[in-house]
Amino acid sequence: MKFLLGKRKRIIYARKIKEFWEDFRRNRVGLVGIAFVIIFVLIAAFARWIAPYDPIYDKGLAAEMAMPEWFTAFPQYMDLPQTMYFSVNWSVGEGSILEYVNFEWNWTDEELKIRYAGATEADIYLYENFSYPYIPPPRFDCDFKWGAEKVNETAYSIEIILVSPGGRNYSLWDSYYGYPLLKPKQTDEIPLLTTERKSAVQLNSGVSSLIRRLGFDPNNPINLTKLIFSEKGEYRLFMHVRFMPNSENATCEIFLKDTEFKILGLVHGILGADYFGADIFSQLIYGSQISLMIGLLSAILTTVIGIIVGVAAGYIGGAVDELLMRTVDVFLCLPFLQILIVLVFFFGRNIFYVVLLLAVFGWQGLARVIRSQVLSLREMPFVEAAKAAGGSRSYIMLRHIVPNIFPVAFAAMVLTVPTAIITEAALSFIGMGDPRLPSWGRMLNLAFRWGGFTRLAWWWIIPPGLAITLLSMSFVFVGHALDEVLNPRLRRRR
Amino acid sequence: MKGYIAKKIAYALITLYIIATLNFVIFQIIPVDPTTMMVDPRWTLELKEALKRQWGLDQPLGVRYVRYITNMFTLSFGYSFMSKKPVIVEISDRLGNTLILLGSGLVATVILGIPLGILAASKRGSKLDVLAIGGGLFTWGVPAFFIQLLFLLLFCNYLGWFPFGGMRSPGKPPEDTLTLIITTVHHLILPVTTLVLAEFGSWALYSRNIMLDTLTQDFIVTARAKGLKERSVLFGHALRATLPPILTMVALSIPPLFTGAIITEYVFTWPGIGYWFLTSMLKLDYPAVQGLLFIYAILTVGANFISDILYGFLDPRIRVGVRR
Numbered sequence: 001m002k003f004l005l006g007k008r009k010r011i012i013y014a015r016k017i018k019e020f021w022e023d024f025r026r027n028r029v030g031l032v033g034i035a036f037v038i039i040f041v042l043i044a045a046f047a048r049w050i051a052p053y054d055p056i057y058d059k060g061l062a063a064e065m066a067m068p069e070w071f072t073a074f075p076q077y078m079d080l081p082q083t084m085y086f087s088v089n090w091s092v093g094e095g096s097i098l099e100y101v102n103f104e105w106n107w108t109d110e111e112l113k114i115r116y117a118g119a120t121e122a123d124i125y126l127y128e129n130f131s132y133p134y135i136p137p138p139r140f141d142c143d144f145k146w147g148a149e150k151v152n153e154t155a156y157s158i159e160i161i162l163v164s165p166g167g168r169n170y171s172l173w174d175s176y177y178g179y180p181l182l183k184p185k186q187t188d189e190i191p192l193l194t195t196e197r198k199s200a201v202q203l204n205s206g207v208s209s210l211i212r213r214l215g216f217d218p219n220n221p222i223n224l225t226k227l228i229f230s231e232k233g234e235y236r237l238f239m240h241v242r243f244m245p246n247s248e249n250a251t252c253e254i255f256l257k258d259t260e261f262k263i264l265g266l267v268h269g270i271l272g273a274d275y276f277g278a279d280i281f282s283q284l285i286y287g288s289q290i291s292l293m294i295g296l297l298s299a300i301l302t303t304v305i306g307i308i309v310g311v312a313a314g315y316i317g318g319a320v321d322e323l324l325m326r327t328v329d330v331f332l333c334l335p336f337l338q339i340l341i342v343l344v345f346f347f348g349r350n351i352f353y354v355v356l357l358l359a360v361f362g363w364q365g366l367a368r369v370i371r372s373q374v375l376s377l378r379e380m381p382f383v384e385a386a387k388a389a390g391g392s393r394s395y396i397m398l399r400h401i402v403p404n405i406f407p408v409a410f411a412a413m414v415l416t417v418p419t420a421i422i423t424e425a426a427l428s429f430i431g432m433g434d435p436r437l438p439s440w441g442r443m444l445n446l447a448f449r450w451g452g453f454t455r456l457a458w459w460w461i462i463p464p465g466l467a468i469t470l471l472s473m474s475f476v477f478v479g480h481a482l483d484e485v486l487n488p489r490l491r492r493r494r
Numbered sequence: 495m496k497g498y499i500a501k502k503i504a505y506a507l508i509t510l511y512i513i514a515t516l517n518f519v520i521f522q523i524i525p526v527d528p529t530t531m532m533v534d535p536r537w538t539l540e541l542k543e544a545l546k547r548q549w550g551l552d553q554p555l556g557v558r559y560v561r562y563i564t565n566m567f568t569l570s571f572g573y574s575f576m577s578k579k580p581v582i583v584e585i586s587d588r589l590g591n592t593l594i595l596l597g598s599g600l601v602a603t604v605i606l607g608i609p610l611g612i613l614a615a616s617k618r619g620s621k622l623d624v625l626a627i628g629g630g631l632f633t634w635g636v637p638a639f640f641i642q643l644l645f646l647l648l649f650c651n652y653l654g655w656f657p658f659g660g661m662r663s664p665g666k667p668p669e670d671t672l673t674l675i676i677t678t679v680h681h682l683i684l685p686v687t688t689l690v691l692a693e694f695g696s697w698a699l700y701s702r703n704i705m706l707d708t709l710t711q712d713f714i715v716t717a718r719a720k721g722l723k724e725r726s727v728l729f730g731h732a733l734r735a736t737l738p739p740i741l742t743m744v745a746l747s748i749p750p751l752f753t754g755a756i757i758t759e760y761v762f763t764w765p766g767i768g769y770w771f772l773t774s775m776l777k778l779d780y781p782a783v784q785g786l787l788f789i790y791a792i793l794t795v796g797a798n799f800i801s802d803i804l805y806g807f808l809d810p811r812i813r814v815g816v817r818r
Contacts, residue, residue, distance in 0.1 A: 333509050333798055335790035337753040338771065339520065342783060345775055346524035415634075422637045429639055430760050430772060444643065448761075453643075453651050461647055465640035473635030480631060 023485040030481020036474030044288040051282035052269065055438035060277040062268030063138040065457040069267045079232075081134035083265035088144075088237060090256070093125035100243075111257045116154070116243045118250065126239040130261070136229040137263045139205045142172065142237075144259035147198035151177070154250035159240045160203075165233030170214055172203055237261060272459040274443070275450035284463050287440040291471055294355055294424040294439075295417040301359035302420075303366060303413040307402065310370025315378055315397050325371070328364045336361040337423070344432050351434040354427060358420050366412050373405050407486035415479035418472030425468045440464035498806050506799045513791040514566045517784060518559055571785030576777055581785040585767060589789075591661055592766030595758065596751045598682060599689035600744075606690060607697025608740060614698060615705030616728050623702070630699025638692035638754060642761045645688050656684045659763035685762045689754075701740055708735045738808035745801035749794035 024030055043050060053061060062083045071077040090112055092103070100118025105111075116122060148156060157176035161169050177197075203210060205224045211217075214224065229235075243252055264277065271280040313324040340357050347353055377383060378401070386396050427433050428441025429448070443464040447453065452460040537545075546552050550561065565571065571581035607629075614626035649655050662677050708714065709732055717727045756768035763769065767786060774782035 329505070329798075330509050330512050333749075333791065333794045334513060334516070335749065335753060335787060335794055337756065338787055338790050339516075341756075341772075342520065342524075342775065342787065418635055425637055426639055426757050430757060444640075448643070453647055456647070456651055458647060461643060465637070465643060469636045469640060472637070473631070476631050476635040 020485060024481060027481040027484060029477045030485075033474040033477025033479075033481065036470060037478060040288050040292060040471050040474070043285060044292050047285045047289055051279070051285040053279040053282040055278065055283040055286040056436070058278055058282070060264070061279055062273040062277050063264040063266050064273070064275045064277060065452065065455050065460060066264075066266050066268040066273040066277070068272040068459050069269055071267055077267070079133070079135040080266040081132070081137045081263060083268060084130065084132070084261070084263040086130065086261055088128045088259035088261055090126035090128060090239060090259070093127045093238070096124045097122045098124070109257060110259075111255055114241060114254045114256075116156075116250070116252045116254075118243075119245055119248045121245070122243045124239075124241040126241070128237045128261075129234050130237070131233065132229060132235050132263070133232045134229075135266075136223070136226040138223075138266065139225055139264055140229075141205070141262040141264075142203040142260070143201065143262070145198070145200045145257040146175075147196070147255050148177065149196050149253045149255070150251050151196060151253075152249070152251045153247040154243050154245040154252045156244070156252055156254065157240075157242045158254065159238075161238040161240065162228060163236040163238055164228065165231045165235060169238075170228055172210065172213075173201060271463055272457070274446060274457075274460055275452070280443070280460055280463065283438045283443055284440070284467055286438045287443065287464060287467060288471070290351065290437050290439040291421050291424065291468065294351065294358070295421040295471075295475065298355045298358040298362065298420040299413045299416040301355065302362040302416050303409055305359060305363035306366030306370055306412070307405065307409050309363065309367040311374055311397055311401055311405070313367065314371040314374025315393070315401055321371075324367070328367055331361065331364045334361070337426075340423075341427070341430075341432050344427065349432060349434050351437055354424055354434070355420075358423060362416060362419070366409065366416070369412060370405050370409060373408055374401055377401055377404055411479060411482040411486045414475055414482055417475040417479070421468065421472045421475070440468050495806065499803060502799055502802045502806075506795050509795050509798075510567075510791060511563070513795070514563050514788060515559075517566070517787050517791075518562050521780065521784060522555075566784075566788050569785075571788070572781035574774070574782045575779045576774060576782070581781050584770065584782065585785060585789055588765060588767045588770050591764060592752070592755055592759070592768060594678070595682065595685055595689075595764055595766060596748075596755055599686045599693070600748070600751060602686060602690045603693045603697055604744060607694040608701045610694070611698040611701030611703075612705050612728075612733065612736070615702045615709060616724075618706070626695075626698040626702045629695025630702075631695070633693060633695035633699075636692065638688065639757045639761055641692050642685070642688040642758060645684055646761060649684060657681055659761075661765050681762075685758055685764060689758065700743060701736065704736045704739050705732060708732045711735075738805055741808065742801040742805045745797050745804055748797040749790075752790060752793055 066083075067077065067080065069082070072080055087110055092098070097120075099120070099122065100116055101122050101124060102115040102117075104113040104115065106113065112126075114124060142160065146158065155177060157174065159174035160172045162172055163169055205228075211224055216224065239256070241254060243250070268277075269279050269281050271284065274280055274283070309324050309328070313321040340354075340361060343357060344350075344353055383396060383400055386400055391399070424433070424439065425441035425444070428439045429444045431445050431449075433439055433442050433445070435442070441464075444461065447457065447460045447464075451457075543552070550558065553561075569582050571585075573579065574581050574584055577584060610622070610629070611626050614620070614623040617623060646658070650658050657680065659681075661681050662674075713735075714727060714732055717731045718724075722730070752768070755764075755766060756771060758764065759766045759769035760772060767789070771783065771786045774786070
């Protein structure tokens with residue numbers, strides 16, 4: 001700007017802006033709107049630092065529709081479990097027979113290697129304690145990788161047991177090689193084979209094999225976790241490894257890796273979790289980016305088209321005017337949302353199509369308003385003077401008409417933002433939004449389709465709706481105030 | 495007046511023709527082959543070709559275009575892929591449901607909104623005025639579907655006062671008319687209430703502004719100067735002058751209502767044309783979508799036409815004068 005305008009012009013514009021601000025400042029509604037818009041812009045700009053998680057890809061952070069964490073302040077929700085997620089650091093427990101055993105920890109890979117080389121049986125107990133002071137969780141997971149290498153002349157078994165504070169044992173998983181180790185050792189009749197194996201195990205409390213293993217009928221939907229975690233206190237995760245050699249020089253190496261124990265919490269974060277266990281607060285934060293972008297981009301595009309058409313129709317007049325205004329009439333008769341839905345649906349649910357189509361279907365009202373402004377402007381003395389001084393048509397339009405309609409166009413532009421925001425939200429809500437973006441409308445759509453209503457998960461429904469409302473409302477406030485300050489028709493009435 | 499009407503009819507028909515053409519263009523350029531929906535993937539190429547021939551899809555573009563336009567204007571939209579019934583039958587089955595929803599919503603909104611706006615204008619600066627302005631801004635800023643979702647959450651899911659959606663309770667339709675009406679009304683209350691809440695503000699604000707414009711005009715000053723009572727100034731003089739723009743606005747507000755009904759019907763699973771539009775599109779039911787788009791266009795153009803005629807009828811300046 002500085003280089004484009006002369007010093008005199010600069011002073012004039014500075015004075016105009018100052019005058020405008022003096023007027024605007026007195027409009028309390030407008031100030032409130034501006035404040036909110038600034039807050040939303042800041043949130044959108046710093047979303048990456050405010051939001052603790054990725055809005056879409058971080059799933060399974062908590063149980064489905066987990067409540068907000070601050071619910072635990074109320075007595076009836078006090079004992080709801082938080083998400084617990086830890087890598088198990090095994091410690092060697094009592095009763096282990098370690099004569100022929102060699103441990104090797106590889107901390108970078110979180111790998112525990114148990115080397116065995118010996119002649120007699122060895123029992124190794126590994127454990128990790130964790131405290132669980134909540135009511136039973138909906139599910140738990142235990143994932144790990146294990147393998148056996150260099151197995152030579154020995155049988156082995158490995159078992160994972162969860163011990164409750166009351167001392168009850170739940171054998172979650174086991175594997176053995178050789179012969180049934182839990183029975184007394186058999187004689188040489190059964191030949192031993194060496195084998196190597198590697199596998200990743202994912203234990204999940206919802207899987208029927210685990211339910212059956214613990215002695216329950218999987219068809220009878222009893223909640224396993226309710227039983228296991230019915231006590232509050234120190235739980236112990238046990239790993240029992242056993243080697244049973246068949247000869248003097250038996251060897252075996254067992255490794256354990258990436259052991260993770262996870263309990264999905266019923267409370268999560270500031271605003272809870274959605275059906276997929278994604279963080280609602282993060283989605284809300286990132287959603288502001290999308291709504292702001294949609295609103296501002298399509299408003300700018302709309303205004304540009306509106307100004308071009310309005311000025312052309314109003315100033316050139318004649319056949320151009322007739323053609324443009326007939327086009328406006330036809331456009332106003334189009335069932336625009338329906339066409340928008342059809343186009344977006346068939347051409348791909350892409351955010352930029354939405355922006356573009358919102359602009360294509362949104363400029364007509366503005367064009368009409370600007371045309372009528374231009375019609376009165378072109379009769380003004382200064383336009384006449386410019387004409388008499390030999391100004392060309394494009395020169396007059398650009399230098400005299402456009403700057404004078406700019407205030408009205410600006411107010412109208414701000415007032416198009418909420419329409420664009422709400423239309424995009426509605427599109428996303430009926431499932432026509434960009435599925436890759438965490439927009440507020442999409443959140444409502446998911447809540448609507450994935451049981452947020454039947455579960456009364458209001459922390460999933462109200463925040464996005466409120467955010468849409470607040471953002472578009474603040475633009476309405478700003479636009480309304482701008483309209484009052486800038487629109488000459490309204491100024492006169494005051 | 496006759497010339498005016500004839501001109502408007504001509505405009506309406508031309509607009510419809512342009513929209514039909516646009517419709518044709520849209521379905522020409524969309525990158526989805528209409529046969530994919532009907533054709534079994536196991537079919538041979540010859541069978542597909544035969545099907546295309548049967549539908550006339552092998553004809554040149556010009557022939558198809560002419561056929562398309564004539565079909566649109568004779569309302570023969572073909573058969574729905576989904577239900578195999580004529581599209582026009584399907585539409586007329588559902589249009590009534592949408593009209594019930596929108597009609598009761600519009601009537602309630604207008605009854606609430608317009609008097610509020612007029613009273614607000616007559617008592618400028620009062621609490622009523624603040625309510626009208628606030629309601630107007632509220633309408634502009636709050637997405638209607640959010641209000642609807644909130645109501646759904648509160649009254650259906652939490653309190654359980656109203657059914658979740660649809661137009662009637664599941665099961666056999668009730669025998670006697672009275673029960674039928676009662677169940678329909680029971681299903682209708684929630685959507686209509688939300689429509690009213692979402693819309694009355696804009697009506698209040700609009701009629702307030704119209705009334706304010708009227709109240710500053712010379713004939714009102716004259717009427718006041720004559721010593722007329724404030725009531726007769728308001729209801730005798732000012733109200734009459736505000737009626738044309740307001741009535742026009744009522745007519746003009748109908749097409750956006752149909753648009754909004756898509757969302758409302760989606761929220762409340764109301765078996766109207768909007769809900770059907772969405773489901774047919776998800777199932778790539780081309781004839782249904784095309785037919786509906788044209789029906790929507792007819793509704794829009796028709797509403798514009800009616801508002802033009804109304805305006806011309808109520809405000810003689812328009813008939814004589816050049817243009818809006």
